[in-house]
Amino acid sequence: MWLFAVRIQSRLPKSLFEIHPDMKLRMDDIAVFMANWENKVDNIRHIQNILQIGFDTMVFLDDNPFEREMVKSGIPEITVPDLPEDPAEYLLYLRSLNLFETASYTDEDEIRTRQYQEEAQRNSLQQSFSDEATFLQSLEMTAIVKPFDNFTIPRIAQLSQRSNQFNLRRVRYTDDDIQSIAYADQHLTLSFNLADKFGDHGLIAFVILEIQPEETLFIDSWIMSCRVLKRGMELFTLLSIIDLAKARGYKKLVGEYIPTKKNGLVKDHYEKLGFSKADDNTWELEIDNYQPNAKAFIDKK
Secondary structure, eight states: OOOEEEEEOOSSOHHHHHTOTTOOOOGGGEEEEEESSSOHHHHHHHHHHHHTOOGGGOBOOOSOHHHHHHHHHHOTTSBOOOOOSSGGGHHHHHHHHTTTOOSOOOHHHHTHHHHHHHHHHHHHHHTTOSSHHHHHHHTOEEEEEEOOOTTTHHHHHHHHHHOOTTBTTOOOOOHHHHHHHHTOTTEEEEEEEEEETTEEEEEEEEEEEEEETTTEEEEEEEEEOGGGTTTTHHHHHHHHHHHHHHHHTOOEEEEEOOOOSSOGGGTTHHHHHTOEEOSSSEEEEEGGGOOOSSOOOEEEO
16 A cells, blocks of 8 residues: 655645546545645655654655755655656556565555544644643543454564664564564563544554563563654553563563664663663663653553
8 A cells, every 4th residue: 555645736736636537546545635835845844744754765756857856855865766757657667666565464554544644633633732741631542452462463573574763673573473472481572552532543562571580571672653652652651561560570671772774763762761771772670669750641441
């Protein structure tokens, strides 16, 4: 499935998608629709901010070479194909670039456009609040937390393979890897589904904990979809880990951050949550002494 974020310079663009008999794309296919005369680079940055996806996962298509060069210069990370002059050659050319192939496809991919449309609604609502806490409370968020199972394993493996920004240890696992981990005695696992009053985010995070000596759990993987950043999910996930650790008698959490070109977003992740630095890449948390410095505003189902 392709995700369409459309930006058109026209006063009456929506009618093209709503009533034109030969238009294959409809408004339901479009995640973010912007129609204005603003700079395309600024509009793309606005769309990226709404969708919370990396520029390196975006493709910008325009038949105007000047506009293409402007976007290439303004956002170097974005892919900007140099389309042929003849529109009849577009499809064959784009297929040759292999830009929209996917290694796996889950049920959640089927509803991805709708999820991004809902995210645009959340973004619009947020602008009406003066403080973050009130906004988060207004979302009426609920989460389902459970160990990995055969139903969730494909989505968890997909998150592991695709996530770059919220991937603390640059770990990648296949379906077979996750299957083995899910039923291994040396691991504890948690998956997180998030929903709010606008809709269901689906499975948006997972944690793999490795059992170590001295009542310690090592956070082998903590991966989260960037769509739910700044929603309190980071703290809620940690509190869920602590609940599990206490129930199993563990006293310490150890986390590791390995920097990459793309995961700078989470370089302060453990520090912000109250972990103490053990060395350059390692952070520790004494479970019994932990006091959260904020509220997550997420109810567990």
